[in-house]
Amino acid sequence: MLHSINSAKPISNHGLAEFTAVINDSNEDSYEHYLDLHSSAKKPETTIRIEGENYIESDGEGFQIFDDFEGLDGKAVLTPEQGTITWNVPVEESGLYNVRIHYYPMEGKSSAIEREIRINGEVPFNGADFILFDRVWGNENDEIIKDNRDNELRPRQVEQPEWLTTPFIDSNGYFNEPYFFHFEEGNQEITFVSKREPMVIDYIEFYQHVPAKSYEEVKQDYQDEGIEATQGQFIKVQAEDAIRKSSPTLFPLADRSSPTVEPYHVSKLRINTIGGVNWKQPGQWIEWEVEVEEEGLYQIAFKRKQDLLRGVYSTRSIMINGEQPFQEMNLIRFNYNLNWQNDVLGTEEEPYLFHLKEGTNQIRMMVTLGDIAPLLRTIESSVLELNEMYRKILMITSNTPDPLRDYQLERRIPDMLDVFTEQAETIRSVADYLEATTGERSDKVAVLHSTVVQLEDMVKNPHTIARRLDTYKLNVGGLGTWLQTVREQPLTLDYLVISSPGEELPKAEANVLERTKHEIGAFFASYTEDYDSIGNTDMLDESITVWITTGRDQAQILKALIDDTFTSETGISVNLRLVPANILLPATLADEGPDVALQIGEDVPVNYAMRNAAADLSGFDDFNDVTERFRESAILPYRFNNGVFALPETQMFPVLFYRKDILEELNLEVPETWEDVYSMISVLQRNNLEFYLQIDDPMAEGNTVIGPNPAFSMLLYQNNGEFYQEDQKASALDSEISIEAFNQWTQFYTNYKFPLMADFPNRFRVGEMPIGIADYATYNMLSVLAPEIRGLWEFTLVPGTELENGQISHNVSSSSTAVMILENSDQKDESWEFLKWWTERETQIYFGREMESLLGEAARYPTANIEALEELPWPVEDYQNLETQWQWVQGIPQVPGGYFTGRHLDNAFRRVVNANENPREALADYIRYINDEIEIKRKEFNLPY
Numbered sequence: 033m034l035h036s037i038n039s040a041k042p043i044s045n046h047g048l049a050e051f052t053a054v055i056n057d058s059n060e061d062s063y064e065h066y067l068d069l070h071s072s073a074k075k076p077e078t079t080i081r082i083e084g085e086n087y088i089e090s091d092g093e094g095f096q097i098f099d100d101f102e103g104l105d106g107k108a109v110l111t112p113e114q115g116t117i118t119w120n121v122p123v124e125e126s127g128l129y130n131v132r133i134h135y136y137p138m139e140g141k142s143s144a145i146e147r148e149i150r151i152n153g154e155v156p157f158n159g160a161d162f163i164l165f166d167r168v169w170g171n172e173n174d175e176i177i178k179d180n181r182d183n184e185l186r187p188r189q190v191e192q193p194e195w196l197t198t199p200f201i202d203s204n205g206y207f208n209e210p211y212f213f214h215f216e217e218g219n220q221e222i223t224f225v226s227k228r229e230p231m232v233i234d235y236i237e238f239y240q241h242v243p244a245k246s247y248e249e250v251k252q253d254y255q256d257e258g259i260e261a262t263q264g265q266f267i268k269v270q271a272e273d274a275i276r277k278s279s280p281t282l283f284p285l286a287d288r289s290s291p292t293v294e295p296y297h298v299s300k301l302r303i304n305t306i307g308g309v310n311w312k313q314p315g316q317w318i319e320w321e322v323e324v325e326e327e328g329l330y331q332i333a334f335k336r337k338q339d340l341l342r343g344v345y346s347t348r349s350i351m352i353n354g355e356q357p358f359q360e361m362n363l364i365r366f367n368y369n370l371n372w373q374n375d376v377l378g379t380e381e382e383p384y385l386f387h388l389k390e391g392t393n394q395i396r397m398m399v400t401l402g403d404i405a406p407l408l409r410t411i412e413s414s415v416l417e418l419n420e421m422y423r424k425i426l427m428i429t430s431n432t433p434d435p436l437r438d439y440q441l442e443r444r445i446p447d448m449l450d451v452f453t454e455q456a457e458t459i460r461s462v463a464d465y466l467e468a469t470t471g472e473r474s475d476k477v478a479v480l481h482s483t484v485v486q487l488e489d490m491v492k493n494p495h496t497i498a499r500r501l502d503t504y505k506l507n508v509g510g511l512g513t514w515l516q517t518v519r520e521q522p523l524t525l526d527y528l529v530i531s532s533p534g535e536e537l538p539k540a541e542a543n544v545l546e547r548t549k550h551e552i553g554a555f556f557a558s559y560t561e562d563y564d565s566i567g568n569t570d571m572l573d574e575s576i577t578v579w580i581t582t583g584r585d586q587a588q589i590l591k592a593l594i595d596d597t598f599t600s601e602t603g604i605s606v607n608l609r610l611v612p613a614n615i616l617l618p619a620t621l622a623d624e625g626p627d628v629a630l631q632i633g634e635d636v637p638v639n640y641a642m643r644n645a646a647a648d649l650s651g652f653d654d655f656n657d658v659t660e661r662f663r664e665s666a667i668l669p670y671r672f673n674n675g676v677f678a679l680p681e682t683q684m685f686p687v688l689f690y691r692k693d694i695l696e697e698l699n700l701e702v703p704e705t706w707e708d709v710y711s712m713i714s715v716l717q718r719n720n721l722e723f724y725l726q727i728d729d730p731m732a733e734g735n736t737v738i739g740p741n742p743a744f745s746m747l748l749y750q751n752n753g754e755f756y757q758e759d760q761k762a763s764a765l766d767s768e769i770s771i772e773a774f775n776q777w778t779q780f781y782t783n784y785k786f787p788l789m790a791d792f793p794n795r796f797r798v799g800e801m802p803i804g805i806a807d808y809a810t811y812n813m814l815s816v817l818a819p820e821i822r823g824l825w826e827f828t829l830v831p832g833t834e835l836e837n838g839q840i841s842h843n844v845s846s847s848s849t850a851v852m853i854l855e856n857s858d859q860k861d862e863s864w865e866f867l868k869w870w871t872e873r874e875t876q877i878y879f880g881r882e883m884e885s886l887l888g889e890a891a892r893y894p895t896a897n898i899e900a901l902e903e904l905p906w907p908v909e910d911y912q913n914l915e916t917q918w919q920w921v922q923g924i925p926q927v928p929g930g931y932f933t934g935r936h937l938d939n940a941f942r943r944v945v946n947a948n949e950n951p952r953e954a955l956a957d958y959i960r961y962i963n964d965e966i967e968i969k970r971k972e973f974n975l976p977y
Contacts, residue, residue: 063207064409066157070214074127075240082119082222084109084233089118092226101232102136104195108234111226113140114908118223119236121215128212129238131222132199137167139191140229142280142881143905148225149200151213160211161823164203164315165231166278168192176284176303181561183301185592189280189885195234199241204819205314205401205519206409208349208362210241228907244356247384254329259387262328265532269320270294271306271335271525275394276319280885281310285524289337290372291550292542293526298550299557305524309340310886312520317398322530324393329385331533332395333376335526335540342368343474344466346521347402350377353394357386363402366523367470374529374540383533395528399521403469407462411480411515412820414455418508419798421451423694425501426800427719433498442494449491456487459511476518479510509794512820519819575605576627576859576866581613589882590630598869604862620645620854627857628866630681635737637670637678637852638926642973647853648675652864661871665846666896668923673975678850679871680896684807685846685921686726686742687827687914689814694721694802703803703831705840706747706776713784716802724792724804725780728938738934740924741941743780743805745845747773749922750833752841760927761970761977763962765937765955774937775951778944788945797821805830807847808914809894816890827910829917842920848896876900928969932962 085097085107092115101108111117137145145165148155155161171187178184199210215238222236245253254260272284285308286301287293295302306318324330338346345368350361361384366375378384401408424445433439442449463480467473486507490497497504529537542550580587587610594606609626616632619625620640629636640646649655658679659667666680690702698719703709713723725743740755748755753769756762764770780786793810795801797818811827832840851870853863869875877900880893884905895901901918902911936958943954970977 061158063157063159063202063211066214067212070128070212073214074125075212076125076127076129077240078125079240080121080123080129080238082121082236082238083107084119084235087117087119088221089116091116094230098232102193102195104136104234106234108136108232110138110230110232111224112230113228114226116223116225118221121220121222121238123215123217123220123238126215126217128214130199130210130241131213132197132210132237132239133165134195134197134234134237135165136195136232136234137165137191137193138230138232139193141903141905142167142191142885143229144279145231146226146228146907148227149213150221150223150225151215152221153223156213158823159202159204159206160200160213162203162227163200165198166196166315166317168194168196169277169280169282170275171284181300182297184286184303186283186286186303186588188592188596188882189277189283191280192276201315203315205399206405208400208402208405209243213238227909228905244359244362247358247360250358251385254385254387260328261385262326262330262532264535265324265326265328265330265530266535267322267324267530268538269322269528269530270304271318271320271527272303273320274306274318275321276396278315278317278398279310279313280881281888282306282316282318283310283885285310287524287526288554290542291546292372292538292540298553299561305526307522308524309520309522310888311524312399312522314399314401314519314521317396319394319396320528322388322393322395322528324388324390324530327388327390329533330388330530331376331378331383331535332386333374333529333531333537335372335374335529335538336366337370337372337524337526338366338368338522339370339524340368340522341476341518343470343472343476344368344404344518345470346523347400347404348397348521348523349400351394351396351398352386352388358384360384363400365402372526372540374537376537385533388530395530399523401519401521404518407465408515408519410458410462411511414458415508415511415515415820417451418455418511421445421448422501422505422508423719423721423799424448425497426721429498429501430720431501431722431800433501435499437498438495439498441497448497449494452487452491456484456491459487460484476514479507479514483507483511505798505800509798512797512818515820516817574603574859574862575607576857576862577607577609578628578630578866579609579611579616579626580630581611581616582631584610585886586883589879589886593875593878593882597875598866602862602865602869604865606866620856623856625854625856627859627863628851628853630851630870631849632678632852633737634669634739634848634850635926635931637850638672638928638930640852640854641672641675641677642928642969642975645855646677647855647857647860647863648677649679649853649864649867650674650676654868658868658871661873661897661899663896663898663918663921665921665923666848669848669926670850670852672926678852679867680848680850681871682894683846683848683896683921684809684894685917686746686805686830686844687808687811687917688805688830689796689803689810689825689827691796691799691802691821691825693824694799702828704829705834706831707834709831712803717784721799722787722790722795722801723780723784724790724795724801724806725786726792726806727788737931738938739847740845740934740937741777742807742845742847744773744777744937744941745924746805746830746843747776747833749843749845750841752835755933756925756927756930759976760925760966762966763933763959765933765962766959771952771955774940774955778941778951781945782948793817796825808917809892811910812890812892816888826913828913829920842917843922844917844920845924846921848923871897873897873899873903877903880904927966928973928975929962929965929967932965936961 094112096110098108147163148161149163169189170192172190176184201210284303285305286303287305293304295304345365348364376383429439459480463477466477591608599605616629637646662680666683670676670678698715700712703712751769754764757764792804792806793813829842830844832842834840857863876895876897883891883893940954940958943949944951967977
């Protein structure tokens with residue numbers, strides 16, 4: 033069955049004006065407001081070109097002028113990943129200009145290039161502080177490689193840098209046309225502030241973007257120029273054969289959902305599609321090359337599947353040979369459908385015809401938000417305003433309002449009901465538009481309707497608002513999640529067909545017989561396929577077995593890395609197996625364990641070592657050289673009895689997150705010491721806001737070992753305390769330093785009523801907890817899942833303790849995962865070679881970048897290798913904050929019986945907080961249990977006690 037894809041019908045000008053008005057009222061720094069301020073400005077036809085090397089000022093190191101760089105005829109300037117560079121812009125006629133840049137992406141950390149744009153020293157609007165410039169990626173090899181089990185392997189993506197010309201556009205995709213910048217007549221200045229990655233700039237051009245003609249106009253041009261439709265031409269391009277991509281996440285995929293996918297195998301993996309959930313972020317593009325024998329007019333069709341966005345549609349734009357063929361190709365909708373289908377570009381009456389030249393033609397498809405963009409801008413504005421109103425209500429009611437009290441909120445917050453009424457109307461208009469466009473009411477609009485219903489009911493019954501705060505917060509949080517979900521526009525492609533009009537296209541859907549055959553074959557194959565072994569399992573003379581306990585994606589990346597570099601360089605083959613996390617112990621006891629175990633918990637190596645089940649790595653000749661890759665805080669948990677029984681893979685530690693906008697609103701500074709925190713708490717609590725300190729849930733699934741609380745560890749280490757005596761035969765928590773730290777920790781909950789449990793990322797997102805201390809991985813979560821507060825938050829050093837010498841200590845503890853060699857391994861030397869290779873800088877960088885390429889920014893790898901972390905794609909300023917905190921990190925020793933320390937520390941804490949016991953007495957009681965367990969374990973394993 034064939035489907036025609038028409039270009040998206042844009043929102044009416046009247047409707048779009050309504051949406052824009054809502055945004056303008058709420059944010060004076062927005063791009064809409066900026067355009068409104070300059071709505072009467074001219075759009076001069078003149079083009080101004082500024083050569084990159086003619087800059088007037090730079091601040092920072094690494095700026096350099098090149099001659100004839102990478103095939104360029106002339107000079108260009110290198111702008112590094114840090115610093116600022118400024119050019120003079122001679123403007124003869126004031127007005128609004130688009131800006132584009134001719135640049136070359138220098139080798140960096142594999143992420144998009146990021147710059148902040150300033151006009152005459154100021155960022156003109158929100159969005160100009162976050163301009164992204166793409167890199168170009170492609171498959172490392174032209175041919176798809178198979179493993180020895182006949183599965184095709186995902187091709188590695190490598191950078192293919194080239195000179196590119198790119199306009200300054202909105203990185204969020206909320207605006208489909210390039211940004212306008214207003215310049216007054218005379219000499220003006222434009223400044224680039226480097227935030228991430230280096231680039232070489234040839235020139236910057238100020239111009240007027242000319243929108244493409246409509247299809248009717250282009251069709252007339254075809255007739256005027258005598259360009260006719262071809263006959264008998266049929267070209268099929270497999271989508272996985274894309275030549276260029278804007279992101280390393282856009283690698284080819286293996287799909288076994290239908291027997292019609294090309295190529296197909298019932299049980300083996302075949303690389304046969306591209307896109308899917310990886311091809312969803314606005315601005316991402318994929319490009320194919322098409323060899324055409326005859327110049328003329330062709331129709332274009334796609335075999336595609338869009339089975340993830342029900343009730344919404346996925347939108348793409350198309351460029352052919354670097355230009356948009358006509359206006360309708362700016363917004364192409366792909367509606368929801370569970371099955372594969374062939375879509376022909378065009379209307380129901382006739383397909384669109386595209387002019388292709390003889391020879392090689394490029395077809396590029398880019399993710400765009402299309403006419404959903406103003407809807408998203410509107411909902412984002414609504415989320416920010418409803419969050420602000422939530423905080424205003426919270427300041428009066430607290431987060432546990434009295435259900436029997438009438439707080440008279442409508443009188444104390446005069447604009448509350450007006451805001452609720454206005455936002456209900458706005459959100460309903462978005463829901464109505466989506467339903468009218470897609471023809472169905474789905475889960476994608478359910479959260480919009482539920483929010484509208486609640487807002488309208490609260491307007492009618494304002495006395496119920498206080499007791500409905502929880503559901504109000506959930507609905508506003510749901511709107512934020514809706515933003516993220518709808519902003520993502522996934523689409524999977526099997527192939528493209530470029531053909532003469534009237535040519536018959538292959539069928540996209542399987543018939544009943546084909547589907548039945550496919551399901552039966554897949555069922556029987558599930559009994560013969562080995563899904564635990566990853567990749568090639570051919571064993572050389574020297575081979576080791578390595579177990580990994582994380583996901584299949586990580587295992588496949590690691591296996592490809594092993595085959596490419598480790599085995600080829602050392603001649604040692606690796607049998608990599610994906611196993612459950614709890615299988616290592618029984619397998620080791622049965623003498624069926626691996627040679628090497630990866631990504632194991634911090635408590636495991638020493639527990640195995642005391643049972644003579646882990647190999648001592650310190651006996652290898654080059655051990656000391658290898659440990660220089662890590663900080664001592666990462667090695668410390670694996671030291672035992674004068675040996676070291678594992679090497680760290682990852683290391684996590686806390687940092688301080690804070691909302692800049694809310695602290696500024698409350699006239700608060702970022703706290704440097706705990707005294708500053710105490711001063712801040714009174715202001716926060718006066719406004720019913722909270723400070724967050726992490727507490728592990730002892731009842732959480734899989735939480736069999738509770739480590740010492742990171743907040744307590746931080747206070748202990750900042751005061752030069754220790755967990756254990758120097759000989760590790762007893763706890764040191766009975767020292768005055770420890771007792772004072774414990775008392776200070778519990779007072780946050782007894783005196784200041786900190787919450788015992790909280791979903792910090794979500795409460796930080798809505799502003800209920802505008803500041804808190806959490807592991808730095810929270811950064812990845814907030815970056816991806818809370819786009820509406822981008823630019824409103826930062827992280828820095830945790831609050832410190834001022835010591836007697838006047839120094840402020842910002843010490844924190846860390847948690848880590850490790851790799852170890854099992855004592856019963858017969859291949860210890862080969863296993864040690866693997867450990868050295870796995871923890872070295874280059875391997876960790878590659879693995880980290882591949883993880884981020886595969887799973888996105890949320891999967892940024894927290895490597896323990898000092899040099900490798902610096903080379904992962906962190907924004908420069910954020911990495912510097914991370915590095916500064918890392919210098920204050922201390923590890924927690926692992927001792928026999930040490931698992932009682934975290935558990936009983938938590939027990940003592942809860943007796944103080946819940947039963948109001950004296951902190952000194954509660955801690956002293958449980959220290960006896962800790963010491964008893966340490967003594968028992970030392971006796972059990974014949975250690976001095």
